Amino acid sequence: MHLRPFLLSALDSATNGGRRYHIWMGLLTLVIAVGVYAYSVQFRYGLAVTGMSDQVSWGLYISNFTFLVGLAAAAMMLVLPAYILEDVDFGRAVLMAEAVAVAALVMCLGFVVVDLGNPLGAWHLTPGIGYLNWPRSLLAWDVIVLNGYLALNLAIPFYILYSHYTGRPPAKHTYLPWMYISAMWAVSIHLVTAFLLAGLPSRPFWHTALLGPRFLASAFTAGPAFVIMLLWFIRRTTKYPIADGAFSKLALITVVAAQINIVMLISELFYKFYSPTHHSINAQYLFFGLGEHHALVPWIWTGIGLNILATIVLMIHPLRHDPRWLMPACATLFLGIWIEKGLGLVIPGFIPSPLGEIVEYTPTWVELCVTAGIWALGMFVLTVLIRVALPIELGEVRSPYLETEPPPRGVRPRSSRPRHGDVRPARTR
């Protein structure tokens, strides 16, 4: 009986806001519209309108996909301590992180779909009416784990929000088992995506045991970095209380993962270049160029430079605890990982081709517009989800059917999330 008002009030929260909110959503809608137009061109004329070729058969779309899978997985770094270890500082941040996971997954699925040559044939993947080549194909694994993770990250927050909306504390024995599954699932979505590339001996650049761990390290760098920036924005613009502890712990996770990521980069460079073999040639193209072909060289060194710079800043304790340094460092790190793990990882796998041909890759305007459109869609989803969750978590929105009942006092679960009448003012520094 609460579902209808819940959905109506969610719609109400998502569609009402100040002028800046409407400008933001309007801008996102505009970018999405441009993306839809660009995709309509691609749908009609085929992937020939992209910069991809038979030699470089994956491009900007799959690059963004590999990066965003990491962003989705990393949200679990907050969920884990909050629910399972009952960390109080993280408690209020955790729904935001799950919203990030959902938005990232929407973008992931978007990038996979726009990369398909025959998107109308996507139903062939449905087991039963189609044929899913599971367990042999790692892409079939990816289809399963990504959709499963999306379902988990929609269902758990929905249950918790709905419980708060209807004035009942969420029952731990109901959601906790799913939390455990979700935590393991988060690692799996990222490992599966890494294995998708690492399982190809035809592409020595990816065919390394380090790829999976490196994916995890870079995910746990970029993911928390993004969540830090998001939480900071929420704390600045709403009265939703987020403890200082959440920032310092997230920043610690970020800087540790960033250092591990750099160590792995050094291992990779050593392995490829101390005794270069034929299998080092893709890395040579990426880092130093081959003859007159060196399109990615400035790109990857920019990425590495940003990573190292931000990691050093975050390693200095006073700077890490100062938002004036922390926020730019997180933004820098996010960008650095996007460069390193996006185009910097996918494209060199194809150059040179397995038969030694060098064809370079530059994305076209269609790819850039579609990519921007999908990112805008992700930000749109993220904004809506947070917009819906915040008033419920702040206790501003409650089911109208509760008005006749006494507030559920005395039922105070050990969970640290805010309840009705438990609103603390936003802390300021």
Add this chain to the structure above:
Amino acid sequence: MSEDPTGMPADAADGSLLHKPVDRRGALSIVLGGVAAGVQAVSACTPLSPATEEEKEVRILAWQEYIKGNYRFMTEAERAETIGRLERLAQVRHGADVTIQSTGAQPGVVFGYAFNISKCKGFRRCVEACINENNLDRNADTQYIRIFEMEDGVIDFDEADATYQHDVPAEGHFYLGTQCFQCADPPCVKVCPVGATWQEPDGITVIDYDWCIGCRYCMAACPYWARRFNWADPEVPAEEVNPNQHYLGNRARKQGCVEKCTFCVHRTRQGRLPACAEACPTGARVFGNLLDPDSEIRWVLAHKRVFRLKEDLKTEPRFWYFSD
């Protein structure tokens, strides 16, 4: 030769796989067919409805093609139906009268290929024959065969030139051709998420172009760069279309699907040579049945020093190189 010359994946000919999906898909196509009929009925009453009987027919055919299943799991009747539709569509859409076979693998046959690097002079007549025979996209200039010009003394693809534009044979060079090697353990088949590509009992790895979703994972998985993608709608002038076609071979492809060399499955399953082997003016190409002890390919394997590319990857290509 590999220990298992047929190299068939365990499930390729597994009868039990054939039944369930077909039944379910049969039910689906009945349901969807009903929906289609409804859509047809509604659209017939609207101003947007197709003008002529022919357009209506094409719409229905296209819809039935859209909801059809994977060729590998179709019954003989379903195969005949889709072939009928495709032949009709080729007629209406491209003005080409084509015949599409569904000839299966012949018993006791596994195809193999050998390439004589001392004889090839780099004329690329095989490339030309392949384009014409297999209805390759003229617009994108798709080619299955690559002829690499290499300097004497070195087999190194990084130094080789596959785009040479000068008189051949060039002094101090030799020529080495590549195409799909029809691996006994094909990595491309393993990675396909929808099972749109598989190995036939005669060792040919084929693609159901209509079942392929165009994810291009197989292209990333192929160590020999044998697969090509239809980045745009492929174009072959009607008068140049080769009407002798095979469902799994040289029939018309569409935008967004992957294709590759099939050792000319439409010819070789009828006992003919692949177009490339027939076109070669120097006799550098040897093709035949690996299971026939009297075949020329078996003679080459027995009497010449042969090698294969990237043997360390263990894909067991059925394509050997040798020299005189």
